[in-house]
Amino acid sequence: MSPSDTEPDRPQRRALKVLLAAPRGFCAGVDRAIQIVELALAKFGAPVYVRHEIVHNRYVVESLKAKGAVFVEELDEIPDTTQPVIFSAHGVPKSVPRAAKSRNMFAIDATCPLVFKVHTEATRHFAEGRKILLIGHAGHPEVEGTTGQLPPGAVTLIESAAHAEAIAPDDVSQLAYVTQTTLSVDDTAEIVAILKRRFPNIVGPHKEDICYATTNRQAAVKAIAGKVDLTIVVGAPNSSNSLRLVEVAERSGCPKAILIQRAAEIPWDLLDSAGAVGVTAGASAPETLVDEVLDALAQRFEITVEQVTTANERIAFNVPRELREPAEA
Template sequence: MPPAHTLLLAAPRGFCAGVDRAIRIVEEALARHGAPVYVRHEIVHNRHVVDGLRARGAVFVEELDEIPDDGRPVIFSAHGVAKSVVSEAMRRRLFTLDATCPLVTKVHREAERHHRQGRHILLIGHAGHPEVVGTMGQLPVGAVTLVEDAAQAAAVQPPAGVPLAWTSQTTLSVDDTAEIVAVLAARFPGLAGPAKEDICYATSNRQAAVKAVVARGASLVVVVGAPNSSNSVRLAEVAQRAGAEAVLVQRAAELDLDAAARHAVIGLTAGASAPESLVQEVVARLSARVDLAVEDVTVAEERIEFRLPPALTRDPPLAPRPLAAD
C-alpha cells in the first residue's frame, strides 16, 4: 500500500550565502580570538543559531554602548548598520568585523549613488526591520522615504520637483514588490530603479520553490523560521497566496501534528536563516506520526559563496586591535 501522506521538500531552502558567511564570521572570530566576541544585534534571525553561538562565547547586544572597551572583536550583523554605528565604532577604536550580507551592501551603495545624483529615494521595506534601518542610515535624514505597501505607494508624497529612485529591502515578497513598483512607476514617470533587482536571489528562489510545492498539490506548507525573520514570514504569505494553508514554526515541537495529518500532501521549506537540521527535525516528527513519502521539488541550484573579511583570513591571524570596519 502506498504511503498515506506525501512531504514535498522545497529546494532551495534554508541558509543562503549571506547567512552562511555571517555565521562563519562569528565562528572564525571565536576560533581565532576566543571568547567573548560581541555581536551587534542577532547575527541572523534564528534563535537556534543565536543560542548556539552564545553558548560558544558570542555576546549579543543591541547597541555599541553595551560593549566595553576591552579590545575584543565586535561584529555587525548580516542585516547591515547605519553609518552612524560605523562612525561610533571608529571613534571608540573598536576592532570591528562587518558581517553585512554583500547583497545588502549593494543596496547601500545603490542608495548612495542615487543620492549623489540628486535623487530622493523611495525605499520599499518594512518599518523597523534592521535592514531598513541600516539602509536608511546610509543617507542624511530626509533623503529616504519608506514605502511599505501598495496603499502607501499610491499615497506617498515625496519632495516636489526632485528626481526619484526606488530601492528595496532584500527579503521582501517578489510579487508584492512588483505591485508596489508598478504603482510608483505609474505615479512618477522617470522613476529610476536598481540596475539589478534588489530582492536577493535566495529570497526569489525560496519563494519560487514554495509556489512549485503548492502547484504540486501541497495543501499545507510548513515554514521553518523565526517570526522576526522577514524572508520566513514572506514564505508563509507566498504559500497562502498560492492557495495553501501555511504555518511558521521555529522548531518541530511547535508543529500541530493533528492538523498536519489532515493534509495528504504537505510542503516543507525554511527561511534563509534556518539551518537544515531544523528542517530534518520536522521531517522526523512527521514521519513518526504518519506514513510519509518524501520528495524533493527543486527550482534552482545555488552555488554562490561570499568571502570572509580579510581580517579573518590572514595567516597568522590579525591580533585584536583598534581597526576600522572591514
C-alpha cells in the same frame, strides 16, 4: 503459536506525502555571517561581541552563544575591549561603525554583500541629487541600516501599494527607488509598477534588489503550494523572508501555511486530514531544523519525501580579509 499471535496489534501509521522545497534554508549571506562569527572565535577566542542577532534565528544565535559569542543590541553594552565586535548580516546605519571607531573597537562587518549593494545604490542616488523611496518594512534592521546610510529625511519608506499610490513627493523629476532584499517578489513588483506609472522618470536599480535567495525560495514554495494541504515554513517570527514564504504559500493555492521555529511547535491537529504537506525553510534557518521536522513527521506518519527543486544555488561570499589571514604568532 507464532510471535504475531501474541503481539498486540500495532496501529498502522497513515501515509503522508512530504514535498520538500528546494532551494530552502541558508543563503550565502547568512552562511558568510555565521562563518564570520565562528572564524573570529577560532582566531581571537571568546568573547566575540555581536551587535544584534547575527541572523534572525534563535537556534543559530544560541549555538553561537554556546561557543562564546555575546549578543548585544547597542555598542554601549560592550565594555572597553580589544576583542572583535561584529555587525549583523542585516547591515547597520553609518552611525554604528562611526561610534565603534570612536571607541577604537576592532569592528568586523558581516553585512550581506547584497544588502551592501543596496546601501551603495542609495548613496549614489543621494549624491546625484535624488530623493530615495525605500520599499520595505518599518522597524526591520535592514531598513534601519539602509535609511541610516543617509541624512535624516533623505529616504522615504514605502510599505504597501496603497502607500505608493498616496505618496506625494515635492519633486517628481528627481526620484529613485531601492528595496529591502527580503520582500515578497509579487508585492514588490506591484509597488514598483505603481511607482513607475505615477513617476515615469523614477530611477531603479540596475539589477533587482530582492536577493536571489529570497526570489528562489519563494519560487520553490509556489511550485509546491497547490499540491499540498499544509505548508510548514521553518524560520523565526522576526525573519522577514520566512514570513513572506508563509504569505506566498497561501497566495499560491495552499489552504494553510504556518511558521514554526522547531518541530516541537508543529500543530498536529492541522495534519489530521492532510494527505500532503510542504516543507521549506527561511534563509536563516539551518538544515538541521528541517531534518528535525521530517523526523517528527516520520514518527507519526508513514512518510514519503519528494524534493521539488526549482533552482540550483552555487553562490558563496568571501569572509573579510582579517579573518582569512593567519593569526600572528
